[in-house]
Structures are given as C-alpha cells and as structure tokens.
Amino acid sequence: MMTNLFSIFDPATTIFTLPLNWMSSFMSLIILPYTFWLIPSRTNMMWIQLTNFINKELKILINKNAKGSNIIFTTIFMFIMINNFMGLFPYIFTSSSHMSMTLSLSLPLWMSLMIFGWMKFYNNMFAHMVPMGTPSILMPFMVMIESISNLIRPGTLAIRLAANMIAGHLLITLISSTGPSSSTILISFMVLAQILLLSLESAVAIIQAYVFSILSTLYSSEIK
C-alpha cells in the first residue's frame, strides 16, 4: 500500500533483498533486437527504421565539424525512449523520472561540450555572450543573461525529462489508485481513462526522448 503518492518513484524493486532499482536501465540491452541473420526480422526492421529516422532528423541539425556525433545523440534518444516506455509498464522502476538519472545524462554531455568549446573555440564561445548589435549599455546584462541561460541548460534538460515522467506517472497512479475502492462500472470508466492517459504517456515517452536528443544536438551545434 502506498503511504505517499510519491512513494511510487522510490527505488524499491528487490528480489529477496537484492536491490534491482537501476537494473531497469540495463534492460534496454535485452530489448535491443540482436542481429544474427543478414536479413532483419520485423522487430529489427522497426528499430532500423526508427534509428534511421532519428538519425536523419538529427543530421540536419548537427555541426558539420562533428559529423560522427549524431551516433551519440541517436543512442541517447533510444536509451531515453526505452527507459520511458519501460517505466509505463507496471512493477518496472522508471529510472528516467529521477534527476540522478537524467542529470547524469545531461550534465556530463553539456560539460564535455562546454570544456571542448572553451578549449578549442575560446573566442567564439565567449563572443556568443553578446549577440550582434547589442547596445553597449545592455552588454553586461546580456552577458549575465546568456551565462545563466547556458549554465541552466543541463538542468533544464534533466528537469524537463524527469518532470514529464513524474507528472505522467503521478496521473496514471492517481487514476489507478482509485481502482481498489471503486465499483465495477467505475473501474471500467477508470480503465478507459487510463488507456487514454497511457496513449498520451506513450507519446510523451517518445517526444521527451526526442526533445532531449534534439536539444542536446542543438547545444552541440553551437560549439564552433
């Protein structure tokens, strides 16, 4: 029984006291279809199509000097999407609803981009602080604003993803927790509403993964 609505996010999955909280992140390795034969199966084909699509989407945004980096962003998309989707299933811990997960995705990524940029494109990176045509009087403020907007980027990436996941799961849990105390007719309505919400959450799972990868791609394309 839930003591608190937010206890659904507690990492409490165990098998005989063996904690398996973050194992769900590794389950994506099981989901990935393996390729033994030259001709892909339906599942393989679906993955190929999806990765190709995402790769195509990211390739147009990516910096020309960093052509190979679309692989990492496509991988991030796949990883986040699998984690989001798995979290929708009952009894599976949603790792992407935790800041410890999302921030450890976004912070090293942003930090590495920044360090690389400051090392290789020092002048350009700091020239971005003052956009073209800024009046001299506004320049100090612009620098402050730009600095803040740059510094909060990993945080916004992490919070956006985690907050979306938390919100969705909270709603799902709120609806489904009325189940045990409801009548059969009410339960059927509840299930219907739940299905609608789950469809929405499935979309959100994809969209948030897409947003995360697109935004990190955009941040990476600024480094030049």
Next chain:
Amino acid sequence: MLSRLALRNAQLMPIMARGAQSMSSAAGDRPVRMEKPSPVRHGIIPEEWFTIFYPKTGVTGPYMFGIGLSTYLLSKEIYVLEHEYYTGVSIFIMALVVIKKLGPTVAAALDKQIDKYEGDWESSRTENMKSLEECIENEKKEQWRADGQKLLIQAKKENIVMQLEATYRERLATVYNEVKKRLDYQVNIQAVERRLAQKQMVQWIISNVLKSITPEQEKANLQQCIADLQSLAPRA
C-alpha cells in the same frame, strides 16, 4: 514477449555456435531464420504457453490453470490488487487493441521493407553473378580471339616463309644470271679468239698461197683464162 524471445534465442545459441564453428555440419543442424514471429493467442500471450498443457490437461487446461492460480493468489492476498494492477490491465487492453488494429498494417509495411532489404541484397548478388558470368563470357571470347591470333600468326609465318622463298629465288636467279654472264663472256672470248685465229690462219694461208704463185704460173693462168674465154665466145 521479450523474455520469450530471449529464451528462444538462448535455445538457438548452441546450434548457432556449432554452425559457426563447423561449416560441414548436417543441414538439419543449421539454424534457420524465422521469417514470421512465433504464434500468439489473445494478442500477446505465446501459443506455447497454452500448448504445453495440452498433453496432460486438454484444451481447457491452460485457462483452468490461469483462473485457478489467479484465484488462489487473489484469495490468499499473495497478489494484492493495487494501482499497478489497474495500470497493467489498461496496458494489456491498450496493447491488445493496438496489436489487433495496427498490427497487420505495421507488419505488412515492415515486411515490405524487409522484402526490399532482402531484394537489395538479392539483386546485388544476382548482379554480381551476372557480371561474373559476363566476365566468363568475355574471357571465352578473348580466348577465341587468341585462337584467331594463332591463325594470324600462322599466316604471318607463312607469309615470311613465302618472302624468304621469294628472296631465295631472286638470289638464285641473280646468281644464275651472274654465272651465265661470266660463262657467256668466256664463250664470247673463246669465239673471238677462235675467229681471230681462223682469220689469222686464212690470211696466213692466202698470203702463203699468193706468195707461192710465180709470175709464170700467173701468166699461164691468164693465158688459159683468155683461151677459155675465146673458146666460149663463139658458142655464145
């Protein structure tokens, strides 16, 4: 579904490993690509979960087992119907609807893609074969051409032999002519020498004869001639 896939793959692994290690294994041992996924009942439940009961329980067995087990778990409150259960039910229904409604369309579209993919490989294979066959054809043609070259070389050789023959004959003719010229020269010299000798001899004889004629003999001869002429004159 996923665990089932993993299990199926695990079952295939030793066979695959064997197949990868030895190419000479019998055809029955070799893994065959499953073109279609394993059959399922009620959308997502694997067919083999039902059929495993059949030898012992008949066709109602799996349902009886499911109902019995869930009744037991629920009645003893081993499984508690909390919020996750209702989410599970909703997801099950959603998955069922999606699979039943979209499944065939998506499967057909994916199959089309797979066929295209396979077709690409197949076409590259056939094209490769075709190009290799063309190469063989060309090679054969080249060999045929080389055979023609042999004929040509034979002809050239014969031509050279003919030229040599002609030169030989020409030289032979030259030699013949030269020799003949020398011989003719010798013959001519001989003839000239002979003529000269003859002339000399004739002159010598005539002069000697003329030298030997005395004036009396000449006078007698002239007298005789006049006498002959006189004797002939009356008859004329």
